[in-house]
Amino acid sequence: MKDFEFHRPASIKDAVALVAGTSGAKYLAGGQSLLPVMKLDLAEPPALVSLARLPGLADxxxxxxxxxxxxxxxxxxxxxxxxxxxxxxxxxxxxxxxxxxxxxxxxxxxxxxxxxxxxxxxxxxxxxxxxxxxxxxxxxxxxxxxxxxxxxxxxxxxxxxxxxxxxxxxxxxxxxxxxxxxxxxxxxxxxxxxxxxxxxxxxxxxxxxxxxxxxxxxxxxxxxxxxxxxxxxxxxxxxxxxxxxxxxxxxxxxxxxxxxxxxx
Amino acid sequence: MPKLTLSVNGQPRTIDCANATLLVEALREHLGLTGTHVGCDSSQCGACTVHVDGRSVKSCTMLAVEAEGAAITTIEGLAKGNDLHPMQAAFKEHHGLQCGFCTPGMVMSACDLAARNPAPSEGEVRHWLEGNLCRCTGYHNIVKAVRAGAGDMNGGK
CATH class of the missing domain: 3.30.465.10 (Uridine Diphospho-n-acetylenolpyruvylglucosamine Reductase; domain 3)
Known part of the structure; x- marks a missing residue:
């Protein structure tokens, strides 16, 4: 798997701005679809924006x-x-x-x-x-x-x-x-x-x-x-x-x- | 390389690793915890199952950096000295293994089930273990071991 920048923002606004700011950046939620694809080099995002710290999205x-x-x-x-x-x-x-x-x-x-x-x-x-x-x-x-x-x-x-x-x-x-x-x-x-x-x-x-x-x-x-x-x-x-x-x-x-x- | 602090089997461990490092690579290659196995490396076989905050996950399909701040338990964290964990003891007692390659993942997965369901039926055990593949046993003794281990973990015996 190619290396990438990793971000863990605390707000939806920051998450959206981070993905908008890097061409090809991807959101990472549970990773059960994205990580297998990245391991096969079928996707090589330069940055992953973790959603794990976003509040209020798990209710x-x-x-x-x-x-x-x-x-x-x-x-x-x-x-x-x-x-x-x-x-x-x-x-x-x-x-x-x-x-x-x-x-x-x-x-x-x-x-x-x-x-x-x-x-x-x-x-x-x-x-x-x-x-x-x-x-x-x-x-x-x-x-x-x-x-x-x-x-x-x-x-x-x-x-x-x-x-x-x-x-x-x-x-x-x-x-x-x-x-x-x-x-x-x-x-x-x-x-x-x-x-x-x-x-x-x-x-x-x-x-x-x-x-x-x-x-x-x-x-x-x-x-x-x-x-x-x-x-x-x-x-x-x-x-x-x-x-x-x-x-x-x-x-x-x-x-x-x-x-x-x-x-x- | 970024420094990463992980809580593994109750101990804080700091490693230098790339963001692309999988949790299973961090455990095996950076921390020498080789009890967690890599079978298929494609999130199907379950040999790499560990607990993250008490939930069983496939450590080949999670980044080490995602586990920062979480409590990770591996197969090495179950026994207390020479005393096997009840689920490990049940696998031994009921001969729930042959070659043993899938066993660490089986035991970790089974412990997650037992924590939720103290008396799983045979059908519930089989449904739960869909994510853990064994090429030797035909599963019968694994299912017996999991049911016995769940009982022992929850005060039976």
Whole structure:
């Protein structure tokens, strides 16, 4: 790994200024995505700006119909939060199956959302619930946030500070996990929300996406059988050593049915 | 090079290291604490697991400089003299190892679980140990050892 400057600011303002001041500088939260990439020399930031000392970014608040989770909350914190488990049990369950115990102790919601790995779990919850990504300079709707492979609507240096999840009537997430990394080969998040049924699929494409055909079928009948015969075309799906595009298309149907059967 | 002060197994230790130094490199190469192993070096196998403020983390995927100000515990910090920690004793008693390479990480991970859950079920132990890979045992005796060790740590026996 190439050496770099290391900064540990105590305010969001200073953190944003430090990243703005060095071309290629990166924020460092839990490091569970960034450090592996740096170890492979796939990223060589000249400076890392640690977020560890920023105050107020690791809180979870449930306020009426919204669960607001600070960007620095670890996956473990979300998985073990009684408030999250009560308001959106599917979200707590999703967090409890990210990576493994050690990764969950370090990895953060904000890091996952900013990195936007195509096989990450959280993007499915954000898109499936219609969440809002809050940053140092504004808000992004999940529907227009995930743009492509590791690509989001964040501007250069924009810092994710929280995610606001609307509480659904019912929701569930089902994942076919990579055997070693536990990343989603395919993960499907199904939610009955105030705005209708939402189905978000991660792991299968360049970024998380919704299935209009599945949403229409489940709007008619929220049963696993309603998805019989509905397929997502394999054309644009990922193919790698884990799974062919055709296998991923098959898994989407299976995981969607499992999620519908597990709604609560 | 920047000077870094780390609290390791209850002792303050000062080292000179680059910012890019991983916590596992600081422990093994700067402090000679080679009980923490490097297996995959890609945050999958868990052989490098240590505690940072009581939480198990993969020390190959954390910078040493991030651990400044935190309390780090390695496998060397568990036993009291010749008296094995209850989790170490349980691994010995239940033959929860063969070659032993993964064992330090297994024990550190298991201690984190036992601190949260004094009586984990077999399923809970297996879910918890997803981040620790063993190529020898098939895990059965590791799971037995973790359940027994958790009981012993929490006043059983």
């Amino acid at each position: 979870i608040r449930v306020d009426g119909g919204t669960v607001a989770i600070g960007a620095l909350c670890t996956h473990d914190q979300v998985a073990r939060s009684a408030d999250v488990a009560k308001a959106i049990p599917a979200l707590a369950a999703l967090a409890s199956h990210i990576g493994d115990a050690q990764v969950r102790n370090r990895g953060t919601l904000g890091g996952s959302v900013a990195h936007a790995d195509p096989a990450a779990d959280y993007p499915a919850a954000l898109l499936g619930l219609g969440a809002t990504i809050v940053t140092d300079r504004g808000k992004h709707a999940a529907d227009s946030y995930f743009k492509g492979l590791f690509e989001t609507s964040l501007a250069d240096g924009e810092l994710v500070t929280a995610v606001h999840f609307p509480v659904p009537r019912r929701a569930a997430y089902a994942k076919f996990a990579h055997r070693a990394s536990k990343y989603a080969v395919v993960g499907v998040f199904v939610a009955e929300t105030a705005g209708g049924v939402r189905v978000a699929i991660t792991g299968a494409g360049a970024t998380v996406f919704r299935s209009a055909a599945m949403e229409a079928a489940l709007t008619s009948s929220m049963t696993p059988g309603a998805l019989d015969g509905i397929t997502v075309p394999a054309d644009d799906l990922n193919a790698d050593a884990e799974a062919s595009a055709e296998y991923r298309a098959h898994l989407i149907g299976v995981m969607a049915k499992r999620a519908v059967a597990a709604l609560r």
